Amino acid sequence: MxxxxxxxxxxxxxxxxxxxxxxxxxxxxxxxxxxxxxxxxxxxxxxxxxxxxxxxxxxxxxxxxxxxxxxxxxxxxxxxxxxxxxxxxxxxxxxxxxxxxxxxxxxxxxxxxxxxxxxxxxxxxxxxxxxxxxxxxxxxxxxxxxxxxxxxxxxxxxxxxxxxxxxxxxxxVNTVKFKALPFPTNSETRFLFCARIMKEKGIVEFIEAARKLCSEGINAKFDVVGMYDDEFSEKLINDNKDILAFHGFQKDVIPFIENTNCVVLPSFYGEGISNSLLESAASARPIITTNMPGCRETVIDEKTGFIIEPQNSDSLYKAMKRLCKMSLVDQEKMGLAGREYISEKFxxxxxxxxxxxxxxxxxx
Known part of the structure; x- marks a missing residue:
């Protein structure tokens, strides 16, 4: 039986x-x-x-x-x-x-x-x-x-x-489904926030860092993929659509990862291990995330991405600015190192x- x-x-x-x-x-x-x-x-x-x-x-x-x-x-x-x-x-x-x-x-x-x-x-x-x-x-x-x-x-x-x-x-992470993707060659640096839209995932810090980069004239774009968690998060996105491209919940995130230079998750939430970070790193993208359990494990700091302090938009801004100043070749090397690390450990x-x-x- x-x-x-x-x-x-x-x-x-x-x-x-x-x-x-x-x-x-x-x-x-x-x-x-x-x-x-x-x-x-x-x-x-x-x-x-x-x-x-x-x-x-x-x-x-x-x-x-x-x-x-x-x-x-x-x-x-x-x-x-x-x-x-x-x-x-x-x-x-x-x-x-x-x-x-x-x-x-x-x-x-x-x-x-x-x-x-x-x-x-x-x-x-x-x-x-x-x-x-x-x-x-x-x-x-x-x-x-x-x-x-x-x-x-x-x-x-x-x-x-x-x-x-x-x-x-x-x-x-399924490293066959999430394979190393060709690196984008856009003139601008694209950042992707891919998570539920909620305070604890760091959406406020992401927006604040994005605004600071924009105010300095840095050529960067900011994509957000995820479902609203509450009315606050919906209002937050609507109030900042002048700098954000919001795509809502997506069954397939691969096209959005493929189109980005870096995936950002400034979470101070009690993560297990962030799946969006695993999938992004497996796809050979650098990641920026916080020194929090469930996030920091997915990054080798300075090699596969950057680890920042939680609830600190200035720390995030500095890491994103560093990424913008890197050449496409160095960004791609960082992403491929992340792919190798994630494939072995996760x-x-x-x-x-x-x-x-x-x-x-x-x-x-």
């Missing part, structure tokens, strides 16, 4: 972009796989290859009791209907709420700590509630996957993990191998 695996995530594009190879490997190993994810058209690929879909209604940012109890119950219903032999849990709410039920029902589950996100910046009492849920769920996991060492050591320190856990290189194959090793332990 086939083993049943349930994958839980909060966004359909994340499953298609970052979990596809894990799902395919488990199907190849003879498992039956179901997905509990808010529906999006990219999930049709998984239906076509034999996966079952459960459409979960999820408001990622909601802290209201009614919405969260509804979500908690939705996951319970899915678990009772599907009766999985193993659950793969991604995203804070999916991991905590489904993990809570799995623990009570005796279902093995893998927790993926893909960054502590806005938990790091939350105030009391919400932060305390979330940490309490972590203490209930994480120690009961069959395996805990950490995407960066900072988060792993933080949970070690508070004795939240005490058995099987391992460090993986984020979600990894391949998706490493992540798939780790998951399949733990999968085989569960099912002997």
């Amino acid at each position: 086939k083993k049943r695996v349930l994958l839980v995530s909060d966004f359909h594009a994340n499953v298609y972009g970052w979990r596809k190879e894990i799902i395919e490997s488990m199907l190849s190993a003879g498992a039956e796989v179901a997905l509990a994810v808010p529906y999006g058209e990219q999930l049709e690929y998984f239906r076509e290859i034999g996966c079952k879909l459960f459409d979960v209604k999820l408001n990622r940012k909601s802290t209201g009791l009614a919405n969260n109890f509804s979500l908690l119950n939705q996951y319970k219903v899915v678990l009772k209907q599907y009766k999985p032999d193993l659950a793969l849990l991604y995203g804070s709410k999916g991991m905590l709420y489904t993990g809570y039920h799995c623990k009570r029902m005796g279902i093995p589950y893998f927790s993926n700590i893909n960054g502590l996100g806005t938990v790091e910046t939350m105030g009391f009492p919400i932060k305390q509630v979330i940490l309490t849920l972590y203490k209930m769920v994480v120690p009961g996991a069959t395996c805990v996957f950490f995407q960066n060492r900072y988060n792993m050591e933080k949970l070690e320190k508070i004795k939240l993990i005490n058995k099987n856990y391992r460090l993986i290189p984020g979600s990894g 391949s998706r194959d490493i992540v798939v191998k780790a998951y399949m090793e733990e999968y085989k332990k569960v099912f002997n």
